Amino acid sequence: MKPVIRLSQTHRLKGLLRQLSLNTVCEESRCPNISECFGSGTATFMILGDTCTRGCSFCNVKRGNPKGPDPEEPYKLLEAVKRLNLRYVVITSVTRDDLEDGGASHFAKCVRVLKENLQDIKVEVLVPDFGGSIRALSVVLDSSPDVLNHNVETVERLYPRVRKGANYGRSLELLRNSKKLAPHIPTKSALILGFGETWDEILKVLEDLRSVDCDFLTIGQYYQPSLRHHPVVKYYTQEEFDRLKEIAYSLGFKYVASGPNVRSSYRAFEAFIVQ
Ligand code: SF4
Ligand code: SF4
Secondary structure (H helix, E strand, O other), X not given: OHHHHHHHHHHXXXXXXXXXXXXXXXXXXXXXXXXXXXXXXXXXXXXXXXXXXXXXXXXXXXEOOOOOOOOXXXXXXXXXXXXXXXXXXXXXXXXXXXXXXXXXXXHHHHHHHHHHHOOOOEEEEEOOOHHHOHHHHHHHHOOOOOEEEOOOEOOHHHHHHHOOOOOHHHHXXXXXXXXXXXXXXXXXXXEEEOOOOOHHHHHHHHHHHHHOOOOEEEEEEOOOOOOOXXXXXXXXXXXXHHHHHHHHHHHOOOEEEEOOOOOOOOOHHHHHHHO
């Protein structure tokens, strides 16, 4: 019976998302955990539209000129969270280099609307780099999210090929600044493996993240969404993911999820609980 229950919950969630014109990163990124997450009523909402102003070579989100933010979106999000009875919500967005504040005020509004209307709701924000703007970051932090997440995604050397338009140092600075501005809010980041990074380069990222006091870490395997995306250079074994988890804990991360299908928002509530 279990798969039937999961399937009906998945259909219900998809129907609700269409009805409220909401996007999820789960669908846009073709996440391998979609059945498990949708089946248990978990989703990562993607605000500010489905079109990104950047074009990372691993990402399945479409690139182009996005529309202006939907002022009703925070309330649609609230409606979805209420109807799905979610207790832990992850909100992320495409990168909006076209907006003056990178979409920070829209993020903040979404967090506030959820927190003002739902008792005990926990909200994790997975933010873009806001072009390095500390002001934009502080607007988001002022809305009191429970976790500030920003993904470094890959090792520094591969940024020009994998994350064109982004900057490794800028992403680390965002995490450092978050801790400076709001030391009580835990920070989190993610690394995707398989783009051609070396083991030593991976370890350097873990050390760099700890040097900016990053608390939580997820490490997952890259799967190529289509032939026009970056190729998979290496598939890591479960043993290698386990080894990285051990090393990450020894460096001082408070929570680490590491495995082929682990994604930034996979079982996100677990990190929050263990802190
Ligand atoms: Fe995808 Fe984010 Fe890169 Fe945009 S910035 S292409 S949403 S990974
Ligand atoms: Fe969505 Fe995250 Fe689950 Fe993937 S792991 S389906 S992105 S909530």
